[in-house]
Amino acid sequence: MTIERVSMGTCAVCGxxxxxxxxxxxRRYCSRACQAKAYRARQEQRTSHRATAADEQRLAxxxxxxxxxxxxxxxxxAAxxxxxALTTGQAADDHDLGILARIPVVLTARAHQAAALANALPTLGPAPTVTVLKLATPPEPDKSSRDDSAPTLTTAPSAPRRTRSPQTSRDDSAPLPTWDTTAIKPVPQRLPKKRAQALVDAAELVRAPDYRDSHTWxxxxGDTLLGYVxxxxxxxxxxxxxxxxxRLGGSPGPRCRSRDGAAVDxxxxWLRVVTAAPNRTLTGDN
Known part of the structure; x- marks a missing residue:
């Protein structure tokens, strides 16, 4: 039994x-010779439509x-x-390939000439001038005219001024209100929350008069005492x-790690107590 080979096409060079x-x-070629011949033809076509740097002036x-x-x-x-043509699988026209090779070279040469001309033009307007003023040096005092017979006053060096922190600059010796004379007592009295919050926002932590012994803050x-730390x-x-x-009145609070944390607590x-409703008894007293 004989198997016949079916031809798959013709050679692109010799046919x-x-x-x-x-x-x-x-396969597109019947032999290596036809393949090399097609390669040389493609190289010649690319070279014929390629403009070198030497042709730039001639094309311009x-x-x-x-x-x-x-x-x-x-x-x-042309592009x-x-x-x-490439989309439909056809060969590109030689005239269009020539335009694609020459016109970009001409436009590039004109762009280079325009840039060189712009750099060569002088700057419009006079250049700014800077005037340097030399200040006269004050004359030195005449040492010979100094009255050496006058007694020289010797002053003792002043002691360095000690700066105090804002915490210790407060007048802690001023009389502080007590629970009997404070403007707002820490008892349930249905105080408006806005007024109570304003008092809390303006509160400050100061040292007690007996701070050295009790370390109490x-x-x-203002004239309202919120409590002690x-x-x-x-x-x-x-x-x-x-x-x-x-300490709010006689009620102690929880232990905190810092003094500021105890003040916040x-x-x-205090805000919860004074804004709470007072407890009413049968006689109507608090």
Missing amino acids: TDLPAQRGPRA AEYDAVPSRQLADSLSL GRIAG ILRS VPSYGGTSRSGRNGWAS LAAR
Whole structure:
């Protein structure tokens, strides 16, 4: 039984029939000689439409009378025709390939000339002038006219001025209100929340008059005393302190790690107490 080979096409160079396909890739040439001949033809076609740097001046002189806008339009039309030919699988026209090779060189040469001309033009307007003023040096005092017979006053060096922190600059010796004379007592009295919050926002933490002995701080807002912040003891440190606690009237608060934390807890407790409704008895007293 004889198996006949079916021809898969003709050679793109010599036109002879191609042998049957033996692999996944289709053959286009019948031999290595035709393949090399096609390669040389493609190289010659690329070289014939390629403009070198030496041809830049010649092409610029050749298209000197053609406006740049017209050259750009011709380049756009030629590029569109080449793209259409490539889309349909046809060969590009040699005239369009020549335009595609020459016109960009001409436009590039004109751009370089315009840039060089712009750099060579002088700057418009006079250059700014800077005037340097030399200040006269004051004359030195005449040392010979100094009265050396006058006694020299010797002043003792002044002691460095000691700056005090804002915390200690307050007048802690001023009389502080007590629970009997404070403007607002820490008892349930249905105080408006806005007024109570304004007092809390304006509150400040100051030292008590007996701070050196008790280490007590007072939280007050104007003539209203909110409460006390006292150290909490029972720790293992040398002083025995383990934090700070707030005191609202006779009610102690929870232990806090810092003095500011105890002051915040005291302000929150005072706000809840004074804005609460008073407890009414059968006789109508609080």
